[in-house]
Amino acid sequence: MLPEKIKQVFQNLGEEQGDLKCAYLYDLSELVSHASKMREALPENCELFYAAKANPEAEILQALEPIVDGFEAASGGELKWLRQQLPEQRLIFGGPGKLDCELEAAIDLNIELLHVESLYELRRLQSIAQRKNAKVSILLRMNIPIGDINQTRLCMGGKPTPFGLEEALLTDALSVIGESTNIELKGFHFHLMSHQLDLDNHIKLMALYFETFKRWRESYAQNVTHLNVGGGIGINYSDPDNWFDWPRFCDRLSRLINDSQMQDVTIRFECGRFVSAQCGYYGMQVLDIKPSYGEIFVVARGGTHHFRTPAAQNHSHPFKIVHSRLTKEAVPRISQSRVTIVGQLCTPKDVLAKQEFVESLSVGDWIVFTYAGAYAWNISHQNFLMHEKPRVIFLD
Ligand SMILES: Cc1ncc(COP(=O)(O)O)c(C=O)c1O
CATH class of the missing domain: 3.20.20.10 (Alanine racemase)
Incomplete structure (x- = not known):
């Protein structure tokens, strides 16, 4: 189950004016709670540094600053960014x-x-x-x-x-x-x-x-x-x-x-991954649902150019469905089906989940990928096809 507050953020976003949307959502209180438990469980002579390559967003670094013992940089760029964000760390x-x-x-x-x-x-x-x-x-x-x-x-x-x-x-x-x-x-x-x-x-x-x-x-x-x-x-x-x-x-x-x-x-x-993956969500609203030679494809807003993790790891990424609260007219819908979830890119590699079962789904609903807080946005080929960037929301 998705936490209720996460569900609500996506539902509210779906009710804003304009086209169907996609967004990253980071739950900073979840990050703080998880990282604190990690740090507290370590034996006395151990330290926990955060590998910033997993997710170097300023808000993530600042949330972690009081908890971890320090930060690891893996390039001159990361080093400068970390020093700028965390002058004393x-x-x-x-x-x-x-x-x-x-x-x-x-x-x-x-x-x-x-x-x-x-x-x-x-x-x-x-x-x-x-x-x-x-x-x-x-x-x-x-x-x-x-x-x-x-x-x-x-x-x-x-x-x-x-x-x-x-x-x-x-x-x-x-x-x-x-x-x-x-x-x-x-x-x-x-x-x-x-x-x-x-x-x-x-x-x-x-x-x-x-x-x-x-x-x-x-x-x-x-x-x-x-x-x-x-x-x-x-x-x-x-x-x-x-x-x-x-x-x-x-x-x-x-x-x-x-x-x-x-x-x-x-x-x-x-x-890196074990610290920040859990606090991140990448939500995509369903744009279309269509059959193709015996399989069902769900085409959703965004794609692997925002969220390359499933393509990089060659896996079907875990997700939850958040139903839109708006009344839906004659839009494509399905129930009790296996679906392949793809994004908006014109390449057959733009697949985020393959042949996964969904109870019910219609255009406008949200597919919310969980564990999207590490090696996700920052490893993605964001400029490919010049699609708009996703909304980024930090929840305290
Ligand atoms: C040297 C080094 N340290 C730490 C990490 C962080 O690894 P993980 O995110 O799997 O914890 C990496 C990842 O590539 C690495 O190369």
Whole structure:
């Protein structure tokens, strides 16, 4: 069921003058409540940073500011935006292919930690920091084999990727750092999987990170204090009520930290999707309903140029129907049918949900896609076909 207040916003919008509409709606009180619960459940030596790439809307960042420990930027653009929106906040900066000007900006904007992705980046950072006479604290982003841990849909560990350094390059990196006068190694960073839905699997991944961190600390880097364990907690889009059980994960994590004697290390999460997906809704009003060779297509206002998540993930996105309160004359309608929901783009790829059952639906009703608060509007090809932008509503 959709919360009543969400339903009402869409119904009210549908009653405004003009054409049928589409809109993003963000429930900020839901965001605050969910993020606060996430933060509170974490063990004492853990921190929660928000990966802004999931959704960098100013209102989302400001709502999260009092709750999270800081924010992660993955480009110079995000870094500047975050500093502008959150002048006092702790920022960290990662991502491959950093420009010299972005490394400089990171120093100028006083970020807390920079995540180094390659040996060349490390050398460039050293010479930039030396020229600026600055000290830079870093984590080395590492890519290690994941052993017998199950892979998720998107796994970056132990295989060729552009991200981080393989273990064989660690000693080279440590010798660059050893000779550097301007770089201080604070620890290691791992982000080896996204879309994690399995709690046991994620605990195994944490155990692998802990064991690797301790082994490296003992062998070569006695002074390291920070372990960034990335983000990657998933949303179960095909069965959204079946959540990743974050409180239970935190309980298990707490035991693992004690058993592994990791209490003296700052363990930092940088989650995106799991923080903001739930607070977002993308609503589309139905423009047309039509049969085609035995299937029924629902054409709705907007499309994947606003909400690319289903196309990017190649899934049928979960949705709810909100019936319009206006009296409908002779408009197309259906009941008890399987439908494919598409947008206004002239490409057969503009599909948001495929062959899903609906009880009843007519032109003017709203299809409200849930879990649309992460990797949604900001990853979409918004200018394709020059359609109007959706309305954006922030609900306090
Ligand atoms: C390095 C890094 N950290 C954190 C994240 C956030 O991941 P998620 O939104 O799955 O939590 C990503 C996502 O791409 C990432 O690449």
